[in-house]
Amino acid sequence: FAPTNYMGRTIPSVHVNSALPIADGEFDFDVAIIGCGVGGHGAALHSRAQGLSTGVFAGGDVGGTCVNRGCVPSKALLAASGRVREMKNSHHLESLGIEVEGEVKFSRQGIADHAKNLANRVKGNLENSLVGLGCDVIEGRGMLTGKPHEVKDSSTGKIYTAKDIILAPGSIPFVPPGVEVDEKTVYTSDGALELQYVPEWVAIIGSGYIGLEFSDVYTALGSEVTFIEALPNIMPTFDREIAKQAERLLIRDRPIDYRTGVFAAEVTPGIPGEKPVTIKMIDANTKEHVETIEVDAAMVATGRVPNTKDMGLEDMGIETQRGFVAVNEKMQVLTKHEDGEVIPNVYCIGDANGKMMLAHAASAQGISAIENIAGREHIVDHNAIPAACFTHPEISMVGPTEEQAIEMAGKEGWTLGKSQGSFRANSKALAEGEGNGMAKVLFKKETGHVVAVHIIGLHAADLIQECANAVAAGTTVQELSMMVHTHPTLSEVMDEAFKSAAGVGGGH
Numbered sequence: 001f002a003p004t005n006y007m008g009r010t011i012p013s014v015h016v017n018s019a020l021p022i023a024d025g026e027f028d029f030d031v032a033i034i035g036c037g038v039g040g041h042g043a044a045l046h047s048r049a050q051g052l053s054t055g056v057f058a059g060g061d062v063g064g065t066c067v068n069r070g071c072v073p074s075k076a077l078l079a080a081s082g083r084v085r086e087m088k089n090s091h092h093l094e095s096l097g098i099e100v101e102g103e104v105k106f107s108r109q110g111i112a113d114h115a116k117n118l119a120n121r122v123k124g125n126l127e128n129s130l131v132g133l134g135c136d137v138i139e140g141r142g143m144l145t146g147k148p149h150e151v152k153d154s155s156t157g158k159i160y161t162a163k164d165i166i167l168a169p170g171s172i173p174f175v176p177p178g179v180e181v182d183e184k185t186v187y188t189s190d191g192a193l194e195l196q197y198v199p200e201w202v203a204i205i206g207s208g209y210i211g212l213e214f215s216d217v218y219t220a221l222g223s224e225v226t227f228i229e230a231l232p233n234i235m236p237t238f239d240r241e242i243a244k245q246a247e248r249l250l251i252r253d254r255p256i257d258y259r260t261g262v263f264a265a266e267v268t269p270g271i272p273g274e275k276p277v278t279i280k281m282i283d284a285n286t287k288e289h290v291e292t293i294e295v296d297a298a299m300v301a302t303g304r305v306p307n308t309k310d311m312g313l314e315d316m317g318i319e320t321q322r323g324f325v326a327v328n329e330k331m332q333v334l335t336k337h338e339d340g341e342v343i344p345n346v347y348c349i350g351d352a353n354g355k356m357m358l359a360h361a362a363s364a365q366g367i368s369a370i371e372n373i374a375g376r377e378h379i380v381d382h383n384a385i386p387a388a389c390f391t392h393p394e395i396s397m398v399g400p401t402e403e404q405a406i407e408m409a410g411k412e413g414w415t416l417g418k419s420q421g422s423f424r425a426n427s428k429a430l431a432e433g434e435g436n437g438m439a440k441v442l443f444k445k446e447t448g449h450v451v452a453v454h455i456i457g458l459h460a461a462d463l464i465q466e467c468a469n470a471v472a473a474g475t476t477v478q479e480l481s482m483m484v485h486t487h488p489t490l491s492e493v494m495d496e497a498f499k500s501a502a503g504v505g506g507g508h
């Protein structure tokens with residue numbers, strides 16, 4: 001058996017680097033990790049790869065949010081429902097010369113099972129990899145005792161010692177005050193991923209990543225969606241130009257409407273098929289009642305909060321802010337957010353430190369913490385971490401939005417350059433009948449360095465990787481414009497944008 005990480009990548013077998021400072025029997029473990037989501041798991045694997053003895057407090061939840069209640073099952077729902085959308089789009093299929101006879105049917109339970117089975121399979125792989133690589137898995141929840149180097153298993157009371165401790169407790173859904181969640185008719189992503197039923201009309205509170213991805217799933221399966229968004233714009237955290245395109249491609253042509261600038265102030269669960277869910281909305285500024293709607297279901301997608309309660313943080317002198325643990329660039333825990341001091345031998349990675357709530361960021365921070373523990377100074381470049389929203393078509397980005405980049409350029413005294421690539425003239429996109437979308441590259445005119453890239457279009461989530469690597473490596477648009485892209489591929493959308501930025505003609 002070959003141990004794999006959460007991406008399914010095979011982990012090389014352990015080789016002990018004898019140059020490293022390994023605990024000499026003074027402690028139970030070189031490294032103790034509290035929480036085994038993708039952050040904790042990534043740290044554990046890298047810790048073993050350094051030959052460090054590693055204890056993981058898994059809290060009975062190996063894989064954490066990403067594997068059990070996040071990335072993995074949501075992408076399974078998106079894949080299955082995306083196929084349904086495609087097969088129901090007879091107009092699109094006809095343009096490719098395909099005719100589907102009869103009605104396209106799907107089994108709700110079948111799709112739900114696909115998501116659950118996939119999550120279980122990935123979780124199983126992670127469990128095997130921990131054991132296979134020789135990590136000690138402690139089933140209980142871990143907490144700090146207030147004494148250096150100690151972690152207590154809160155279910156058995158047993159105390160373990162470790163030279164270094166990594167906190168990786170992740171996050172849980174944020175439910176705004178006034179919203180009553182029963183996880184049946186009013187639910188967070190935890191309940192939604194079970195796809196217990198496909199509501200005829202569902203209100204989605206919050207139009208961030210989770211809300212958008214679920215609007216894609218629900219509308220593909222036949223639901224009507226109403227977004228309720230507190231900020232003045234729909235999709236407020238995305239680049240404005242991309243959000244406008246997204247509104248055209250992901251909202252306007254679908255049975256979706258929205259209210260912006262309003263809070264869902266009171267949400268009362270219903271009974272499926274009998275009593276509707278009631279949502280009272282108030283104006284986000286004046287707090288006056290605006291409207292009350294009755295829907296079949298409501299999904300609460302209003303962000304996530306750190307899962308840092310009952311971990312003994314206070315006893316260790318750690319002051320959190322809304323539950324977030326302050327860390328420095330090396331992931332070392334600080335006593336507080338402003339001017340905090342380093343707490344020796346304690347690190348915090350992943351959603352709980354609030355730097356970037358993404359699975360690959362959590363894992364990268366875990367690896368980085370281990371590098372620092374192993375005595376090789378390492379800092380994660382968060383500016384170069386890409387993100388993607390897996391709607392159809394996808395949205396992806398690395399770096400700041402254009403609005404933020406304009407502000408940065410003004411403050412830091414450089415000139416912002418902007419270039420675009422289009423899916424409209426791309427042979428591969430047209431062969432797929434998917435010519436909608438754009439890519440924009442933001443760069444420093446003086447040096448050609450890439451500052452940010454935003455893409456909406458077919459397989460945008462894969463296209464962003466080249467751009468993230470460019471940001472990380474400091475590659476210029478001039479260099480990128482001379483790198484040869486395969487024809488015919490979607491990567492030529494980026495080729496067009498790089499060439500246009502560098503003033504290079506040609507391309508396909």
Ligand SMILES: Cc1cc2nc3c(=O)[nH]c(=O)nc-3n(C[C@H](O)[C@H](O)[C@H](O)COP(=O)(O)OP(=O)(O)OC[C@H]3O[C@@H](n4cnc5c(N)ncnc54)[C@H](O)[C@@H]3O)c2cc1C
Nearest residue numbers: 035037039059064065066070141142170350351357358359
């Ligand atoms: C619906 C949804 C879809 C998502 N899709 C994506 C996506 O496509 N791409 C992406 O990059 N990100 C996605 N995310 C975000 C991603 O899941 C998180 O950023 C990621 O899981 C964070 O990893 P983590 O290890 O910090 O925390 P978590 O995955 O939350 O893991 C923390 C673990 O620690 C455990 N724990 C907590 N306290 C203790 C304790 N005291 N002792 C022992 N164990 C403890 C928890 O039970 C949990 O198992 C999604 C999130 C959601 C909700």
Ligand SMILES: NC(=O)c1ccc[n+]([C@@H]2O[C@H](COP(=O)([O-])OP(=O)(O)OC[C@H]3O[C@@H](n4cnc5c(N)ncnc54)[C@H](O)[C@@H]3O)[C@@H](O)[C@H]2O)c1
Nearest residue numbers: 176206207208209210229230263264301302303357388389
């Ligand atoms: N594909 C991905 O990478 C992916 C997918 C899902 C989730 N995630 C991660 O999970 C985290 C949580 O996602 P999310 O979509 O819940 O959060 P989010 O922060 O992306 O969006 C939350 C939205 O809810 C709005 N909101 C907050 N309170 C409200 C209220 N009372 N009434 C109306 N609107 C309100 C906010 O203005 C915001 O637009 C994100 O940080 C994201 O990084 C990532």
